Amino acid sequence: MKSSSEKKKVEVCSSPLLFDLYDSSDSIVVVIDVLRATSSICVAFEHGAEKIIPVAGVEETRAYKEKGFVIAAERDGEKLDGFDLGNSPFGFMGDTVKGKSIAISTTNGTQAIHVAGKSKQVVIGSFLNLDVLCEWLVRQESNVLCLCSGWKNRFNLEDTLLAGAIVQRLKNSDAYHSHCDSAIAAEHLYQLAKKDLFGFLENSSHRRRLKKLHIERDIEYCLTPNQAPVIPVLQGGVLVKLIEVFS
Amino acid sequence: MKSSSEKKKVEVCSSPLLFDLYDSSDSIVVVIDVLRATSSICVAFEHGAEKIIPVAGVEETRAYKEKGFVIAAERDGEKLDGFDLGNSPFGFMGDTVKGKSIAISTTNGTQAIHVAGKSKQVVIGSFLNLDVLCEWLVRQESNVLCLCSGWKNRFNLEDTLLAGAIVQRLKNSDAYHSHCDSAIAAEHLYQLAKKDLFGFLENSSHRRRLKKLHIERDIEYCLTPNQAPVIPVLQGGVLVKLIEVFS
Numbered sequence: 001m002k003s004s005s006e007k008k009k010v011e012v013c014s015s016p017l018l019f020d021l022y023d024s025s026d027s028i029v030v031v032i033d034v035l036r037a038t039s040s041i042c043v044a045f046e047h048g049a050e051k052i053i054p055v056a057g058v059e060e061t062r063a064y065k066e067k068g069f070v071i072a073a074e075r076d077g078e079k080l081d082g083f084d085l086g087n088s089p090f091g092f093m094g095d096t097v098k099g100k101s102i103a104i105s106t107t108n109g110t111q112a113i114h115v116a117g118k119s120k121q122v123v124i125g126s127f128l129n130l131d132v133l134c135e136w137l138v139r140q141e142s143n144v145l146c147l148c149s150g151w152k153n154r155f156n157l158e159d160t161l162l163a164g165a166i167v168q169r170l171k172n173s174d175a176y177h178s179h180c181d182s183a184i185a186a187e188h189l190y191q192l193a194k195k196d197l198f199g200f201l202e203n204s205s206h207r208r209r210l211k212k213l214h215i216e217r218d219i220e221y222c223l224t225p226n227q228a229p230v231i232p233v234l235q236g237g238v239l240v241k242l243i244e245v246f247s
Numbered sequence: 248m249k250s251s252s253e254k255k256k257v258e259v260c261s262s263p264l265l266f267d268l269y270d271s272s273d274s275i276v277v278v279i280d281v282l283r284a285t286s287s288i289c290v291a292f293e294h295g296a297e298k299i300i301p302v303a304g305v306e307e308t309r310a311y312k313e314k315g316f317v318i319a320a321e322r323d324g325e326k327l328d329g330f331d332l333g334n335s336p337f338g339f340m341g342d343t344v345k346g347k348s349i350a351i352s353t354t355n356g357t358q359a360i361h362v363a364g365k366s367k368q369v370v371i372g373s374f375l376n377l378d379v380l381c382e383w384l385v386r387q388e389s390n391v392l393c394l395c396s397g398w399k400n401r402f403n404l405e406d407t408l409l410a411g412a413i414v415q416r417l418k419n420s421d422a423y424h425s426h427c428d429s430a431i432a433a434e435h436l437y438q439l440a441k442k443d444l445f446g447f448l449e450n451s452s453h454r455r456r457l458k459k460l461h462i463e464r465d466i467e468y469c470l471t472p473n474q475a476p477v478i479p480v481l482q483g484g485v486l487v488k489l490i491e492v493f494s
Binding site for chain 1: 429
């Protein structure tokens with residue numbers, strides 16, 4: 001067992017509005033938007049997307065169409081008119097994305113990626129890449145800050161559960177410790193929920209919101225771990241798939 | 248059982264920085280700073296304080312001395328030089344406060360009271376006035392928003408636990424419902440912690456911080472429900488003890 005002072009630190013920030021309270025200059029920031037932006041981004045890379053540009057504004061995203069990009073935009077859970085894709089992970093599969101460049105703008109997730117941009121390194125987290133991401137984090141020499149996108153800057157439950165899953169895995173590795181209250185809370189909540197994530201979220205605000213849109217299938221998929229074992233990483237404002245070279 | 252649409256709403260805001268995301272114009276805001284500002288404020292009124300002015304700045308607080316006030320100031324857990332009191336609930340007892348006017352400035356709690364000032368009504372919550380506060384809230388016609396002071400605008404665990412206790416009591420009354428993710432999370436955490444709040448907080452950031460100051464006795468006291476059954480309410484920027492008149 002390592003002593004506390006030898007371990008790296010893992011923290012959780014529950015809203016992009018609180019991000020500046022954390023020192024991320026020496027941290028890897030894991031951006032989380034379980035329903036559904038960061039899940040869909042992982043799916044796209046698993047299905048062979050070449051790069052993904054997270055874009056803040058809708059019109060700015062639309063302009064990428066002329067440059068040959070697949071364009072994706074969602075607001076308040078729904079695909080916007082005139083775009084190739086919305087925010088459903090099932091859209092980001094197969095020939096639609098294989099070898100393609102994608103520009104994407106969503107209500108919460110892409111905003112959070114922009115907020116995180118100033119940190120040492122930004123990677124994308126979802127239940128879909130949970131194990132491969134945590135195994136990679138354990139091998140890095142950096143502290144980790146999980147940034148939950150939330151819903152319009154409010155705390156949300158599903159992002160917190162994934163943060164808790166990451167905290168639990170990193171602490172179990174003996175390489176990380178945490179005295180961050182958000183991380184402690186997230187780990188407790190994940191421990192309560194992990195046997196039935198879908199059931200646990202039954203009354204959550206976002207699941208109620210998405211229920212009206214009949215996308216329960218999306219939610220079940222986004223809560224099922226390890227279906228897209230890739231690590232999307234931000235390089236110069238563009239997400240690419242991390243390829244590790246072991247010599 | 249009332250239907251959901253007949254019930255009032257209870258929400259939880261986990262940081263003063265997120266307060267503007269909530270519509271509090273029609274809500275009673277319960278300001279929470281368990282360790283220790285809102286606990287000490289309840290104790291002061293239980294011991295006969297006449298009024299308490301929450302003040303943002305230290306020098307501004309000091310100026311109240313000339314006006315005959317008892318002055319209290321704490322930063323980072325410690326009493327500041329030249330003040331009558333810090334932030335320990337044991338200071339706010341007996342003749343020190345009986346019949347007195349107090350001006351107080353603390354790291355987190357008094358700032359949160361100022362942030363909440365624009366809402367319909369502001370009351371002070373702590374474990375020390377938990378039951379009397381919840382019984383009163385149930386009889387009001389307003390939605391409730393619990394505002395956790397946190398630690399320098401970050402999420403903290405002890406304030407969240409009290410928010411969870413309030414959410415649980417209000418929902419159990421059948422007068423309130425909640426679909427706020429922060430409230431759902433807070434209630435789960437309180438349910439986990441309630442048999443041993445002190446033990447649950449063992450690794451929390453604030454308890455670790457205060458441990459260095461040797462004030463474990465303060466913490467145990469602040470976590471023991473219903474020792475100061477009063478309801479401090481903000482009126483024109485001044486906290487007074489709510490006196491209900493039943494005709």
